[in-house]
Amino acid sequence: MYEDRTRGLFLDWTRPHDCAPINDTEGNCIKKIAFISGPALGHVGRLYEIAKKLVRRADVEITFYIADYTTTAEMVIGNAFRIKKIPIPAETRHHPFEAFADGIEKCFQHDNVELIVHDGCPLRWLSTTRFPDCPRVFVTNAFLTGHHNRDTFQSRWFDKPVHMKINHLRAEKGLPAISSPFELYDADKVILADARFLIPRASQFPEHFHFCGPIHWGSRGEIPESIANLTDHCIISMGSTGKRNIERELLARLRSMTGCEKFIYAGRQASDVKNAGLIEYAFEWLPLDQLYSHAGFAVTQGGSGSTYQAIAKGVPSLTFPTHINQEIFGNILEKAGLSVCIGLNDNLEKIENFDIDSLRDAARGASLKMSGNGAIRAAKHLIEMI
Structure with a gap:
């Protein structure tokens, strides 16, 4: 019997005799x-x-x-x-x-x-x-x-x-x-x-x-032609789980804070975002590893995959969580000076309290500590x- 660290999760189990190595x-x-x-x-x-x-x-x-x-x-x-x-x-x-x-x-x-x-x-x-x-x-x-x-x-x-x-x-x-x-x-x-x-x-x-x-999927793939040559853009990566609306006020504040003029959205609400005329470039999935290399800023939902990808590339970020676990991670990043976390009950005015240059410096420093x-x-x- 293997050592039980998990309160009896491992129990005796009789396997069929025909399961040979x-x-x-x-x-x-x-x-x-x-x-x-x-x-x-x-x-x-x-x-x-x-x-x-x-x-x-x-x-x-x-x-x-x-x-x-x-x-x-x-x-x-x-x-x-x-x-x-x-x-x-x-x-x-x-x-x-x-x-x-x-x-x-x-x-x-x-x-x-x-x-x-x-x-x-x-x-x-x-x-x-x-x-x-x-x-x-x-x-x-x-x-x-x-x-x-x-x-x-x-x-x-x-x-x-x-x-x-x-x-x-x-x-x-x-x-x-x-x-x-x-x-x-x-x-x-x-x-x-x-x-x-x-x-x-x-x-x-x-x-x-x-x-x-950090361990995240190093997704590779074709970058859509419409965004292939963009630089210093803001990537909004909202993942495959949870839902939180992207508002015009958020985009306006991000544009003012970061200087990014172009926004690229990746996530399950891509069609809603595009149909609402909020963001010109919206896709359900994108090869983020490649896009982060030329990004000026990132917004993530606080999933560890896309967030660590941004940090590894030295990209400053804002965390826009869709549930409490992502907010916990966002608060950890904020305390480390790597992100602004707009929690589930936070006002968007919180963005104004952070200095973009400090975020950029912290992101570059953190990227040097991550081996990959x-x-x-x-x-x-x-x-x-x-």
């Missing part, structure tokens, strides 16, 4: 690894970057497991790895933990995995899952774990009656009750995909928590587990 042409055993991802682009992209680094350094076979209603896995992963879709009925998508647990447990009865790696909200997706007896690694952000002393979306959601259903389902499987969602932010090894210098030293983390540095090797460090931690 895979061997390569030279007779070496190939380890089978399960990568379980939440549906958001940031989670899929982060795991994909780790998977790419891992297969170059170890004899492994990786399968991605993700909810069936999202196409982000196909968009990011393509044919690089096997993808298994877990059926989630439409009526359960708000509380998918039961359906996802049923589906993933059935997969594990046939897939003889030797390591599980997951990234995504464990409360929504894995809180009632009974894992097989193998090591498990959780990829997440430091400010979500409970060791950073922040009230998160998960802690607020758990305070609702949903926690009673979760514990009822756990009891049916012989799993112990949980009294806090932060109990789910643990595993045999926890990889924190953050820049350590941003997280207050007062935050204490257990020895099996490891800062690996987060996915490689994470892959090395996984190799230690197999």
